[in-house]
Amino acid sequence: MELRGKFANVDLDALVDNRVVRTWLYFGMFWLMVTPSVGVLISSTFNYPDYLGSGNLELTFGRLRPVHVNGVIFGAFSTLFIGLCYYLVPRLSGVRVIWSEWSVLLAWIWNVATLAGLVGLLFGDSDGLEAGEFPLYAKVAFFIVVAVATAQFLITISRRLEPAIYVALWYLIATFVWTTMNFVLGSFILPYTISGINSAAFHGLYLHYIVGLWLTPAGYVIIYYFLPISARNPLYAHKLSLVGFWSLALFYPFVGIHHYLYSPIADWAETLAVVTSMLLIIPVWTVLVNFFGTMMGKWHEFGRNLPAKFLIMGSLMYLVGCFQGSTEALRQLQQPTHFTDFVISHSHLTVFGTFVVWAMGGLVYTWPRLFGRELWSFKLGNWSFWLITVGIATMGLVLTAGGLQQGYQWMNGVEWLDSLVWVKPYWLARTLAGISMDIGMSLLVVNLMLTALTSPAAEARRVRGPVEAPIPAPAGGPAQ
Numbered sequence: 279m280e281l282r283g284k285f286a287n288v289d290l291d292a293l294v295d296n297r298v299v300r301t302w303l304y305f306g307m308f309w310l311m312v313t314p315s316v317g318v319l320i321s322s323t324f325n326y327p328d329y330l331g332s333g334n335l336e337l338t339f340g341r342l343r344p345v346h347v348n349g350v351i352f353g354a355f356s357t358l359f360i361g362l363c364y365y366l367v368p369r370l371s372g373v374r375v376i377w378s379e380w381s382v383l384l385a386w387i388w389n390v391a392t393l394a395g396l397v398g399l400l401f402g403d404s405d406g407l408e409a410g411e412f413p414l415y416a417k418v419a420f421f422i423v424v425a426v427a428t429a430q431f432l433i434t435i436s437r438r439l440e441p442a443i444y445v446a447l448w449y450l451i452a453t454f455v456w457t458t459m460n461f462v463l464g465s466f467i468l469p470y471t472i473s474g475i476n477s478a479a480f481h482g483l484y485l486h487y488i489v490g491l492w493l494t495p496a497g498y499v500i501i502y503y504f505l506p507i508s509a510r511n512p513l514y515a516h517k518l519s520l521v522g523f524w525s526l527a528l529f530y531p532f533v534g535i536h537h538y539l540y541s542p543i544a545d546w547a548e549t550l551a552v553v554t555s556m557l558l559i560i561p562v563w564t565v566l567v568n569f570f571g572t573m574m575g576k577w578h579e580f581g582r583n584l585p586a587k588f589l590i591m592g593s594l595m596y597l598v599g600c601f602q603g604s605t606e607a608l609r610q611l612q613q614p615t616h617f618t619d620f621v622i623s624h625s626h627l628t629v630f631g632t633f634v635v636w637a638m639g640g641l642v643y644t645w646p647r648l649f650g651r652e653l654w655s656f657k658l659g660n661w662s663f664w665l666i667t668v669g670i671a672t673m674g675l676v677l678t679a680g681g682l683q684q685g686y687q688w689m690n691g692v693e694w695l696d697s698l699v700w701v702k703p704y705w706l707a708r709t710l711a712g713i714s715m716d717i718g719m720s721l722l723v724v725n726l727m728l729t730a731l732t733s734p735a736a737e738a739r740r741v742r743g744p745v746e747a748p749i750p751a752p753a754g755g756p757a758q
Contacts, residue, residue: 284439285372293368296648298381302361303641303648305389307723309357310638313349313396314630314719316342318712324705336400344399344411350629351409351488352420353392358637359496360388360427363450365644366503367431370447372439377430384423391419407481409488410464417465424461428454445519446502449495452527456491460484475542482534482551489629490530497633498522498565500640501589506572508585508643514571518564526561529554536607539616555607562600569593584659588639591667595631598674599624614689619704620681623674630715631670638666638722645726654728658721665718673711680704 281288320342323330330337364381368374375381395416398404404411412420431454435447464484472480506513513519535543535551573580573590580586602624606615615621646653653659680701687697 288372288439290369290372291647293372293374294365295368295375295378295381298375298378298385299361299365299644300648301382301385302357302364303645305385306354306358306361306637306641307726309349309353309389309392310634310719311716311723313346313353314634314712315716316346316349318709318716320346321705321709321712325702325709335402341400341402344404344408345396347409348399348412349392349396350634351493352412353389353396355493355496355629355634355637357385357389357392358641359500360423361385362500362504362637362640362644363427363431365648366446366499367434367450370444370503371435371437373434373437375430375434376437377426380426381430384426387419388423391416391423405469407464407469407484409485410468410481414465417461421458421461421465424454425458428458444502445513445516445523446499448519448523449498449502452523453492453495453499456487456495460487460491464488478538478541479535479543479547482537483531484534485537486530486534490526490533493629493633494526494530497592497636500636501569501593504585504640504643505569505589508583508589508639509573509576509579511572511574511576514568514574518568518571522561522564522568525557525564529557529561533558533607536612539607539609539612552607552609555604558600559604562596562604566593566597582656584653584656584663585639585643587663588635588642591663592632592635592639595627595635595670595674599627599632602678603628614682614685616685618681618684619677619701619708620685623677623681626670626677627674631674635666635670638719641726642722646729649730651729651732654725654732658725662718662722662725665714665721669711669714669718672714673708676704676707676711680708 281290319330319337320339323339335341364375395412398413398416399411403413405413410417431450435443435451463480464487468477468480468484502513502519532550532554535547536555539548539552541548569590570593573586576583576586580590602620605611606620606624642653642659683704684697684701687700688694
């Protein structure tokens with residue numbers, strides 16, 4: 279379907295700097311293979327505590343876990359997300375990203391800082407704040423990259439061809455602006471100037487700003503762009519996207535303290551966190567209705583649409599994970615879930631099962647188009663999808679069941695050491711699920727590398743971008 283209005287006769291492919299996007303996505307695929315695998319190393323120690331040795335501090339749980347968490351958030355997901363932004367911003371704005379010559383350098387700064395920070399964590403150079411453990415030198419680099427990328431995208435969007443802003447760009451603007459400010463709090467203020475119970479309270483805010491004001495809207499950027507374009511269907515409802523955006527902006531900033539119920543933090547702050555945690559059901563359900571509605575009339579093509587399969591699977595995980603997150607914030611339900619594997623289930627279903635999976639969906643759509651050819655093997659891609667899907671679904675299920683068993687045992691007076699006996703089978707199943715996920719991601723990266731390295735046949739048609747399909751309806755306007 280042809281573009282109309284000021285986008286008529288615009289070659290969207292020519293607006294994208296492929297070298298920039300490829301550089302970011304190459305790094306993202308590297309972290310996608312490495313950092314989730316660290317989770318399997320950690321998980322295995324729960325059943326085989328000494329298999330990594332007992333005299334090496336760098337291989338202990340306390341050192342490896344922050345490597346895994348920060349590596350997945352800032353390495354695997356964030357690197358892929360920023361690379362995808364350099365692909366979709368010019369296509370939705372109709373103009374090139376400004377200062378494009380800086381973008382490859384920004385990719386190197388981001389990823390060298392990630393590597394340096396992860397190595398530093400292994401050697402104990404940590405600020406000790408969850409999702410904020412990276413040492414200062416890594417945080418400074420992250421802040422510089424995010425601040426410059428924010429300026430690039432804001433100025434580019436301000437020069438867009440059409441006044442209407444599509445919903446993915448709303449979320450992109452919010453993501454980068456919110457996170458630039460949050461990095462100031464988490465990198466330069468919280469570790470050095472706030473102490474005691476106030477440190478715990480502000481850390482709860484910072485941690486959930488990373489999850490709710492970086493990962494969540496960033497994930498929405500990806501799926502709001504790539505689902506309509508891969509399904510070749512307009513976005514289901516503009517009004518739902520309005521409700522989802524503003525309810526996320528209004529409710530998410532207050533939820534962080536729900537990690538600290540029954541603590542010395544002021545009771546009104548805890549109650550506010552509980553209430554807003556429940557109100558997050560509004561943005562979650564509205565965006566999910568939008569996503570599934572966008573697939574209406576296209577489900578018969580779903581089996582062969584690999585990007586859409588990743589995006590919809592991530593949406594299902596989002597539904598389950600966010601239901602867990604809201605309900606475990608209730609005081610009565612936090613008693614049997616706090617400090618248990620139920621919380622670990624929630625974090626894996628959302629951070630990996632949703633946001634990293636959405637990033638993989640965007641990657642599978644974008645990568646072949648950067649090289650002008652089809653994916654090397656749909657069959658191999660499908661194997662990747664099912665290995666990842668079965669792995670994350672199994673992990674979520676067994677950790678939820680094991681966590682509830684842990685919690686109710688403790689409430690009934692079972693000693694902590696005795697409770698470990700009952701959860702060891704769940705831990706083994708979690709490790710096997712993680713191995714399935716890692717194999718799936720490795721096969722996906724191999725598939726994408728072969729796509730890049732294999733010369734297309736002379737008669738193979740060039741894979742077109744979204745200009746061939748109905749583009750997503752801009753905010754306030756119909757599909758073009």
